[in-house]
Amino acid sequence: MNIQTINRLPGVRNCFSAAAFAVCILFSVQTHAQYSGRGDDAPWRATAAQKIDQNRKADLQIIVQDLEGNKIESAAVSIQMTEHAFKFGSAVDPRYFLENQSQYNAGYAAKVPEIFNATTLENHLKWRAWGGAWGNSFDQSVTLAGLDWLGEREIGVRGHAMMWPRYQSVPDSVRTILDIANPTQQNLQDLYDLSFNHIADIGAAVKGKVFSWDMLNEPRTSFDIEDKLIGFAPTGQSVITSRTDIRKRWFEAAQTVDSNASMFLNDFGILAGGDNLDSNIRSNYRAVLTELTAANTPMDGLGFQSHFNETNRLPTSPTKIWELLDEFAADYDLPVHITEFDYNTTNKDLQADYTRDFMTAVFAHESVEAFILWGFWEGKINHAEAALFDLDFNPNLNGEEYLDLVFNQWWTEENGLSNLDGEFGTRGFLGEYEITVDYQGNSYRQKITLGSEGKSIIVSVPEPSSMAILGFIALPLLRRTRRSEILRS
Numbered sequence: 001m002n003i004q005t006i007n008r009l010p011g012v013r014n015c016f017s018a019a020a021f022a023v024c025i026l027f028s029v030q031t032h033a034q035y036s037g038r039g040d041d042a043p044w045r046a047t048a049a050q051k052i053d054q055n056r057k058a059d060l061q062i063i064v065q066d067l068e069g070n071k072i073e074s075a076a077v078s079i080q081m082t083e084h085a086f087k088f089g090s091a092v093d094p095r096y097f098l099e100n101q102s103q104y105n106a107g108y109a110a111k112v113p114e115i116f117n118a119t120t121l122e123n124h125l126k127w128r129a130w131g132g133a134w135g136n137s138f139d140q141s142v143t144l145a146g147l148d149w150l151g152e153r154e155i156g157v158r159g160h161a162m163m164w165p166r167y168q169s170v171p172d173s174v175r176t177i178l179d180i181a182n183p184t185q186q187n188l189q190d191l192y193d194l195s196f197n198h199i200a201d202i203g204a205a206v207k208g209k210v211f212s213w214d215m216l217n218e219p220r221t222s223f224d225i226e227d228k229l230i231g232f233a234p235t236g237q238s239v240i241t242s243r244t245d246i247r248k249r250w251f252e253a254a255q256t257v258d259s260n261a262s263m264f265l266n267d268f269g270i271l272a273g274g275d276n277l278d279s280n281i282r283s284n285y286r287a288v289l290t291e292l293t294a295a296n297t298p299m300d301g302l303g304f305q306s307h308f309n310e311t312n313r314l315p316t317s318p319t320k321i322w323e324l325l326d327e328f329a330a331d332y333d334l335p336v337h338i339t340e341f342d343y344n345t346t347n348k349d350l351q352a353d354y355t356r357d358f359m360t361a362v363f364a365h366e367s368v369e370a371f372i373l374w375g376f377w378e379g380k381i382n383h384a385e386a387a388l389f390d391l392d393f394n395p396n397l398n399g400e401e402y403l404d405l406v407f408n409q410w411w412t413e414e415n416g417l418s419n420l421d422g423e424f425g426t427r428g429f430l431g432e433y434e435i436t437v438d439y440q441g442n443s444y445r446q447k448i449t450l451g452s453e454g455k456s457i458i459v460s461v462p463e464p465s466s467m468a469i470l471g472f473i474a475l476p477l478l479r480r481t482r483r484s485e486i487l488r489s
Contacts, residue, residue, distance in 0.1 A: 036275060036317040038353055044318050044361075051364035053427070056086065056410070059454040061425035064418045064437055067460055071422030075439040075461065079414040085430035085451070086363065087156060087370035088406050089118030091340065093380055094146020095137060103137075107393045108377060113153040115403070118211075120158045120339065120372050121146065127164060130202055131171040140205070147209040158339065158372060159210040161217035161266060162199060163250055165225035169217075178224055188232040195225060196253055203257035214266035214303055214339065215254045216247060220284045244291040255298045265289065266303030266339055271321055274314035282324070286331075293332060302328060305340040307374065308354070315343070315354045318361035329367040336367045340374040342386035343398075351386075352397035359405055373402075437461060 037044050064075040090112075095101040097109035112119070123129050124146065129138040150157055164170075167178055177183060177191045203213075226243040233239040240246050254263050265288075269281040292299055308315055316324075325336065341358070343351050362368045375381030376388045376399075388399030395403055412428035430450055437444045437459045444459055 034350070035315040035354065035357075037319060037357065042318075044322075048318070048360050048364040051366070052360075052410070055366040056363065057427050057429050058450055058452055059425065059456075060428045060433070060450055061423060061454075061456040062418070062435060062437070063456065063458045064422045064424070064439065065458060065460055067462055071418075071420070072439060072461060073418055073420050073422065075418045075422070075424075075437050077414075077416055077418055077424040078436040078438075079412065079424075079426055079428065080434045080436070081412040081429060081431055082434055082447075083117055083154075083432035084406070084410070085432075085449075087118035087337075087372070089116045089120065089156070089158075089370065090373040090376040091120045091122040091160075092116075092146075092150075093122055094124060094142055094149065096380055097149060098142065098145055101137075101142065103380075105379065108380065111377070111389065111393055112150075113155055115376075115406070116155060118156040118158065118370055118372060119150055120160045122160075122375070125159050125202065125206070126161060126169065127174075127198060127202075128169060128171055131173075131198075133171055144205065144209075147206060151209055157210045158337065158370070159206060159213040159261070160339070161214040162202060162254060163195065163215060164217040164222055165195070166218070166222035167224045169222070170225070174225070178228060183228070185232070188229060189235060191225065192229060192232065192234045195250065199250060199253045200257055203254055203261075207258045208260070210258075210261050212262040212264055212301065212337070213254065213258075215251055215263035215299075217266045218268060219243075219247065219265065219288045220267055220281070242291075244288075244295050244297075247292060248295050248297040251292075251297050251299055262300035262335075263298065264301040264303040264337060264339075265292070265299055266305065268305040268307060268340075269313070270304045271306050271316055271324055271338075272308050272313040273316060275317050275320045277314075277316060277320075289332060299334065301335040301337060301369075302332070303337050303339040305374075306338050306342075306358070307340060308343040308345075308358075310345050310347075315350075315358075318357050321358065321361040322365060325362075325365045325367055329365075334367075335369045336362075336365075337370040337372065338362050338368065339370075339372050341371065342374045342381075342383060344383040344386045346385055348397050352401045355398050356401040356405065359402070363405075363410065435459070 060079065062077050062079070064072045064077065066072060092112055093103070095103040096105050097112055098104060121143065123134070124138055124143040128134060130140060130143070132139070147157060167175060170178070174191065174194055177187050180187055183191070223243055226246050229240045229246050230242060231239065251263055267285050269278065270285055289302070307313055328334070328336065343354055345351050359371060362371055373388070375386065377393065378384050378387040378390050381387050387396070388402055389395055410429055412426065414426045414428070416424050418424045428450055430452060433448050433450055435446045435448060435457065439461045442461060444461060446457070446459065448455060448457060
């Protein structure tokens with residue numbers, strides 16, 4: 001264990017004497033959850049760096065020439081990243097960023113677009129909330145206004161959750177039928193219709209406002225509707241033979257109503273629990289997934305909630321995370337979203353380290369497309385201990401690690417001069433960029449997208465007299481705040 005790692009252990013910063021230091025180390029190691037690979041010199045970190053370079057970066061080359069194609073040396077080139085391709089986000093509550101809501105908070109409204117390019121509405125798209133069971137503050141108009149607000153700021157939204165078929169999560173109209181011990185055929189038809197009407201209703205209402213859905217949430221433990229319908233033949237359709245049968249029909253209906261949104265199967269406990277995590281959870285989840293796959297269910301991805309704590313959801317080592325992700329990639333070949341990450345612990349040093357290492361592990365894995373926090377601000381989050389920002393929106397250790405990764409270590413900003421061949425290039429993180437070339441008092445600015453295939457662009461620099469004719473004018477900046485500004489805030 002190196003000194004830097006020791007210094008990050010809980011309580012060590014306050015251990016000044018040699019005796020106290022030894023006691024603190026012993027106490028820290030024995031009383032708090034640890035995980036393999038936490039040390040700064042852990043071998044997995046070099047592997048992660050290689051994976052990140054391979055999976056999250058590509059070559060970007062700028063060629064500067066004049067209007068006749070002659071290459072220009074010593075032109076000043078600026079490569080400025082403006083947005084990640086990878087989705088970094090958080091669960092949010094629209095009541096906190098909509099100015100007409102009593103919970104509105106200006107700091108919250110400013111921070112969301114500053115540090116996230118993706119979000120999940122924490123509760124507003126759940127069936128009971130959408131159906132009005134949670135009161136006026138969850139009114140559909142609030143939900144839709146929140147989605148529009150996020151869309152105007154180019155922040156993607158994951159829908160959560162279209163179908164969560166457990167008793168506690170459905171409207172009273174559904175509960176009433178579930179409560180019937182011996183339902184009639186009409187009761188079952190009504191139950192069937194209620195589920196599909198909900199998919200059609202909410203899917204159409206938010207179409208174009210979400211890029212993906214947790215179409216089916218927690219199928220391992222939520223199946224009250226499915227079990228009630230097994231053996232029932234809906235009007236004009238075949239008998240429902242199994243949970244898989246009705247679930248496939250739900251997925252098909254969701255794809256029909258919004259074919260542009262990716263439909264995910266979302267569940268908990270798949271990655272969380274330490275290296276000896278409960279194998280029954282994964283076995284049960286894989287059984288659900290295998291049956292849906294065998295039935296040719298139109299499923300687009302897997303959502304892993306990833307809630308960690310100090311008791312039953314201990315930190316899982318980065319190498320174990322990779323092992324699990326490799327298994328799912330090999331067997332199912334579906335993209336993965338980390339849909340609900342948090343680490344609920346009072347050990348702030350351990351929390352910060354694990355946030356850093358978990359994010360690094362999933363960012364490095366090629367199957368993962370998104371990392372979504374389950375809240376970020378102490379003033380609106382399930383567990384205040386898991387927040388990244390305090391009540392005044394100052395980042396804590398957890399938040400500092402997030403900001404450093406997303407806007408520093410995984411962010412590309414390069415400046416230099418074109419060489420003899422007019423070239424200036426770098427290997428940049430995938431995403432949106434603004435390229436600026438300055439030469440002899442003239443400036444050319446262009447927005448580009450850097451994909452995994454890489455990109456080479458030619459910038460033709462005109463003479464001063466040609467500027468007006470060719471219309472080379474500076475384009476407006478994209479919405480993302482500059483990295484330096486975020487890290488200073």
